[in-house]
Amino acid sequence: MSTPFYVSPQQAMADRAEYARKGIARGRSLVVLQYADGIVFVGENPSRALHKFSEIYDRIGFAAAGKYNEYENLRIGGVRYADLRGYTYDRDDVTARGLANVYAQTLGTIFSSAGEKPYEVELVVAEVGASPEGDQIYRLPHDGSIVDEHGSVAVGGNAEQISTFLDQRHRDGMSLAEALKLAVQALSSQSNGNDREIPADRLEVAVLDRTRPQQRKFKRIVGRQLARLLEADGAASTPTDAPSDDETDEATTEGTTEETGGTTGAGE
Amino acid sequence: MEANPRSTGRLPAAFLTPGSSSFMDFLGDHSPDLLPGRRTLPPVQGAIQAPHGTTIVATTFPGGVVLAGDRRATMGNMIAQRDIEKVFPADEYSAVGIAGTAGLAVEMVKLFQLELEHFEKVEGAQLSLEGKANRLSTMIRSNLGMAMQGLAVVPLFAGYDIDREKGRIFSYDVTGGRSEEHGFAATGSGSIFARGAMKKLYREDLTEQQATTLVIQALYDAADDDSATGGPDVARRIYPIVTVITDEGFRRLTEAETSEIARSILEGRLTQPDGPRAALL
Numbered sequence: 231m232s233t234p235f236y237v238s239p240q241q242a243m244a245d246r247a248e249y250a251r252k253g254i255a256r257g258r259s260l261v262v263l264q265y266a267d268g269i270v271f272v273g274e275n276p277s278r279a280l281h282k283f284s285e286i287y288d289r290i291g292f293a294a295a296g297k298y299n300e301y302e303n304l305r306i307g308g309v310r311y312a313d314l315r316g317y318t319y320d321r322d323d324v325t326a327r328g329l330a331n332v333y334a335q336t337l338g339t340i341f342s343s344a345g346e347k348p349y350e351v352e353l354v355v356a357e358v359g360a361s362p363e364g365d366q367i368y369r370l371p372h373d374g375s376i377v378d379e380h381g382s383v384a385v386g387g388n389a390e391q392i393s394t395f396l397d398q399r400h401r402d403g404m405s406l407a408e409a410l411k412l413a414v415q416a417l418s419s420q421s422n423g424n425d426r427e428i429p430a431d432r433l434e435v436a437v438l439d440r441t442r443p444q445q446r447k448f449k450r451i452v453g454r455q456l457a458r459l460l461e462a463d464g465a466a467s468t469p470t471d472a473p474s475d476d477e478t479d480e481a482t483t484e485g486t487t488e489e490t491g492g493t494t495g496a497g498e
Numbered sequence: 499m500e501a502n503p504r505s506t507g508r509l510p511a512a513f514l515t516p517g518s519s520s521f522m523d524f525l526g527d528h529s530p531d532l533l534p535g536r537r538t539l540p541p542v543q544g545a546i547q548a549p550h551g552t553t554i555v556a557t558t559f560p561g562g563v564v565l566a567g568d569r570r571a572t573m574g575n576m577i578a579q580r581d582i583e584k585v586f587p588a589d590e591y592s593a594v595g596i597a598g599t600a601g602l603a604v605e606m607v608k609l610f611q612l613e614l615e616h617f618e619k620v621e622g623a624q625l626s627l628e629g630k631a632n633r634l635s636t637m638i639r640s641n642l643g644m645a646m647q648g649l650a651v652v653p654l655f656a657g658y659d660i661d662r663e664k665g666r667i668f669s670y671d672v673t674g675g676r677s678e679e680h681g682f683a684a685t686g687s688g689s690i691f692a693r694g695a696m697k698k699l700y701r702e703d704l705t706e707q708q709a710t711t712l713v714i715q716a717l718y719d720a721a722d723d724d725s726a727t728g729g730p731d732v733a734r735r736i737y738p739i740v741t742v743i744t745d746e747g748f749r750r751l752t753e754a755e756t757s758e759i760a761r762s763i764l765e766g767r768l769t770q771p772d773g774p775r776a777a778l779l
Contacts, residue, residue, distance in 0.1 A: 335507035
């Protein structure tokens, strides 16, 4: 039989989407929430050095779930895009919308080009405005579409379930401590009802804080400040023994050790 | 991307190539025409008339470093600008003050700030103070062609070294040569007079308050003898820019703070026009 093997375009795309979605689902989820003074990023991340959240520009933050080397590449591309744009024009001319567009084009082209493997990543690009009305959150799935989100967004493995959880409970004008607590609850909730506890040292938290006097609004929340926020309102998350489904994320952090070594070495 | 008309809207390959954490390297690959050092000047007769910034001074004190500059830019014998700003934060723990061709210098500082910020964002860690100083050296060297035609930029770089826990000053020449200064330093046309003043007034145990007074005294002496350096302008409320860098980071003194110091110095000079006198022996 020498008949060429035929795959319908629908089938080919569905396969690629399936492939990407599975890759993303292997990573741990993360959430991005609006609160009164800005936007908070919360995720479970056992590593102190390999971040899921990062600063792109003055008011723009980046969050990603999925395969580390792929989103790291996109993150650096975004930093370069933003810095070049700010250098050519002005710092005010760098916007999350522009960046999200570029990411969407990039992801979309890669997704539909038969020669490349689709990226197994889902991104969130957020920009903090001068007031809560000016905040923008964009979710960028693997296929190059853009979703303009309000209030809260979740990406990664359990995204759907966590989104539903957040949609029901998130409201405008929450304090940072409230938003953080809600995010941790959302991340630790499980479909079978057995909620697990995530200890503070496994949480990665960052904010885009519009009240920060500096031009650069992005700030990581670590150590004592994080503990204090988690304990606000007397509701502390008591560290318990880690649940057994921990291994799921190892695939995403595995390749990163080398990656960090590589980047440090390349800083001429 | 505006820089690549042929692209389909996706990030061009240069953006996604892993490797360098340097914004200047990236710029050199992607759009080299944006790098200040890549420009060539057509042959011109004589010196080019462009505004020049003048005097920058710096001094260390236990716990940090002070960097300050006057506010005058001159073009030949004319005052081109009375309120130019020549001292800029480079990042949270360092600052750069520039003397020389104002237009090129401001662009260089902008690129230098971006270089440090870019590295910090990509790597997730700051460059060491030596690393920052070396980076600036490279940028000045790339401007050598312009410098030969009279458009030199000579900065003074000061920062707080977190590892060594002290303030440090680096001075440069037009070829990019870098040397660390101990105690105090000055650059620009009035630097000879400023350095003379600081030599007599500097002590190793200055407080932050005394260090800020010292730099304004030095700038006053520079303005006293150098026509291209501007002194405190009480009528227009134009005072030198004074910045302090300590372990708490960069801070620029407010106008109220500098005006208070400048006024007390002016007060003293009414009785002693040459300023405070150092002991003879």
